Amino acid sequence: MKLASVLLLFAFASAAHAGKPNVLFVISDDLNTALSGLGHPECRTPNLDKFAETGVTFTRAFCQFPLCGPSRASIMSGQYPLVNGVTGNGGHLNPQRMTLPRYFGSHGYWNARVSKIFHMGIPIDIVQGTPGRDHAPSWAATHDIRAMETLTPGKVANFTEPEVVAGYPGLREQWQAIKPGDKSYSMPRSVRGDFAVVEVADRDASLLPDTMAADKAIGLLQQQAKQKQPFFLAVGFVRPHFPFISTESSLRSYDPKTTALPKFPPDDQVDMPAQAIAKDMNLADDAVRQLRRGYYGAVSFMDEQFGRLMAELDRLKLRDNTIVVFVSDHGYLLGEHRMWKKSRLWEEAIRTPLIISAPGRARGVRCNRVVELVDLYPTLAELAGLPPEPGTQGQSLVPLLENPGAKRDKKDAWIFTGRGHGLRTERWAFMWYPAKRNRQEAFMLYDMKSDPGQFTNLASNPKYAGIKTRLHSRLRERIASVK
Numbered sequence: 001m002k003l004a005s006v007l008l009l010f011a012f013a014s015a016a017h018a019g020k021p022n023v024l025f026v027i028s029d030d031l032n033t034a035l036s037g038l039g040h041p042e043c044r045t046p047n048l049d050k051f052a053e054t055g056v057t058f059t060r061a062f063c064q065f066p067l068c069g070p071s072r073a074s075i076m077s078g079q080y081p082l083v084n085g086v087t088g089n090g091g092h093l094n095p096q097r098m099t100l101p102r103y104f105g106s107h108g109y110w111n112a113r114v115s116k117i118f119h120m121g122i123p124i125d126i127v128q129g130t131p132g133r134d135h136a137p138s139w140a141a142t143h144d145i146r147a148m149e150t151l152t153p154g155k156v157a158n159f160t161e162p163e164v165v166a167g168y169p170g171l172r173e174q175w176q177a178i179k180p181g182d183k184s185y186s187m188p189r190s191v192r193g194d195f196a197v198v199e200v201a202d203r204d205a206s207l208l209p210d211t212m213a214a215d216k217a218i219g220l221l222q223q224q225a226k227q228k229q230p231f232f233l234a235v236g237f238v239r240p241h242f243p244f245i246s247t248e249s250s251l252r253s254y255d256p257k258t259t260a261l262p263k264f265p266p267d268d269q270v271d272m273p274a275q276a277i278a279k280d281m282n283l284a285d286d287a288v289r290q291l292r293r294g295y296y297g298a299v300s301f302m303d304e305q306f307g308r309l310m311a312e313l314d315r316l317k318l319r320d321n322t323i324v325v326f327v328s329d330h331g332y333l334l335g336e337h338r339m340w341k342k343s344r345l346w347e348e349a350i351r352t353p354l355i356i357s358a359p360g361r362a363r364g365v366r367c368n369r370v371v372e373l374v375d376l377y378p379t380l381a382e383l384a385g386l387p388p389e390p391g392t393q394g395q396s397l398v399p400l401l402e403n404p405g406a407k408r409d410k411k412d413a414w415i416f417t418g419r420g421h422g423l424r425t426e427r428w429a430f431m432w433y434p435a436k437r438n439r440q441e442a443f444m445l446y447d448m449k450s451d452p453g454q455f456t457n458l459a460s461n462p463k464y465a466g467i468k469t470r471l472h473s474r475l476r477e478r479i480a481s482v483k
Contacts, residue, residue, distance in 0.1 A: 020230040021359060021384055022322040023104065024221075024313065026306060027075075027234070029068065029116060029241035030341075031328035032348050034299055042260060043296040044253060047307030048355070051326060053364040055357030056401050060370045062413035062424050063330040066342045066349040068241075069119035069133065070416075071329040071373065076100050076118060076135065078377030078392030080482050081416050088418070089119055093135050100377045102138045103389050104232040112141040112220060115213040116236035123149035124187050126209050126238060129180040143216050146180045147209040148172060150193035150243045154200035157294075159287040164190030193243030195281070195340075197294030202247045210237045214305040218312045225316040235309065239302040240332070244294030250304060251297035259289040259296075262335040264455060269337065271457040273442030275419040275433040276346075278339040288335045295334055320359055323383050327373065328352040337454075345422040345431045345444075347454055350415045358383050358401055367404035370426055371397055372413045393482060414478045423475040429454060430471040443468060 037049035073086035120132030129146025375394035420433035431444035443459035
């Protein structure tokens with residue numbers, strides 16, 4: 001190629017990149033709405049609260065599937081789970097799919113991933129330092145994080161398998177002997193620590209995966225600040241996903257003696273169909289308080305790492321030309337309804353924090369409209385001035401970033417699990433479990449205005465028959481629209 005042609009192509013590329021905003025996409029793992037800025041009475045998130053002052057906080061944001069793999073595939077593909085085919089943690093997104101980061105890469109962006117963006121098994125892929133079910137074509141660069149997780153030196157309390165803690169020193173030595181990325185390492189069940197809380201001395205903070213992720217992301221920001229090419233940098237924080245790991249300082253403000261227990265009536269599960277009920281761990285009140293404290297400590301620790309990341313973005317003077325998104329893949333049950341974790345259609349499992357800060361858009365305001373995480377793909381494309389990607393199924397949130405009170409065509413959120421479907425409007429929470437095998441068809445209906453805790457199922461109440469019929473019809477309409 002002649003020199004003149006090369007210079008012409010370089011000039012064209014430079015012009016195309018000029019003025020394009022960067023994107024910093026940050027996603028937390030298993031984080032419900034336990035943010036002090038969202039009114040949580042106990043959990044403290046000062047850095048996220050400060051960040052919210054620079055953008056729009058969506059108070060009614062809902063995932064499309066309350067499980068890591070399907071939710072993340074939906075966000076990154078811009079498609080509902082029944083369309084992209086990922087309906088479990090073992091699913092693979094089509095390698096040909098033009099994902100969100102891949103789309104930005106095709107428009108001149110440098111795109112990179114730090115830690116968990118698509119599905120990774122936590123803690124197994126962190127313990128091994130492996131990429132899980134990543135979507136390799138999405139990235140120009142990837143950075144996996146390797147850490148000891150439950151084996152990290154510190155105070156460990158396991159509330160369902162307390163006897164395993166004694167074996168951790170020996171398991172730690174075994175872990176230190178394996179090579180990073182060694183998929184042959186078979187992690188003992190005890191290392192999972194589903195119901196474990198680990199308190200780590202602050203001087204050991206560099207052993208924790210979210211600190212490592214923040215360190216790596218900060219280094220990448222420093223590199224990109226010297227480049228003219230715009231970037232799409234996705235950073236995954238794995239906390240507060242179990243095991244609940246944090247430092248002494250991030251746990252210090254939470255007293256296990258005063259941590260509140262979840263409130264629900266004694267007969268809470270009487271009007272629930274079996275499909276809606278998760279296994280009750282039958283934990284004593286003290287264990288419930290300790291686990292909720294551990295979760296809050298893990299959230300506060302993650303918040304600290306997010307604060308470090310944002311401080312560096314400001315120090316590098318990149319903030320004025322960077323779109324920043326903070327989101328979680330789904331929510332999490334912490335003993336509400338006597339249930340734990342996710343994979344159900346309860347409010348605690350499907351509602352997520354979502355904050356978007358974009359140059360020239362609204363700042364320090366809340367949007368109470370119902371939005372879906374599948375909306376993020378078209379939103380970021382529009383904010384960056386890119387043409388709509390034809391395979392996406394969400395609706396851009398840009399009008400709400402300009403006017404948080406604006407009306408939108410899509411007024412509800414559709415959530416799917418393998419058991420059933422949920423529809424969430426500003427007023428109503430509706431669940432439909434189709435007849436399946438030996439299970440009869442079942443319905444659940446809650447008035448979120450008068451019953452935000454979802455304690456009274458109105459589905460069989462004749463007074464609400466019309467609302468039930470209308471919501472069922474709308475839910476089936478939404479399902480049919482994407483098949």
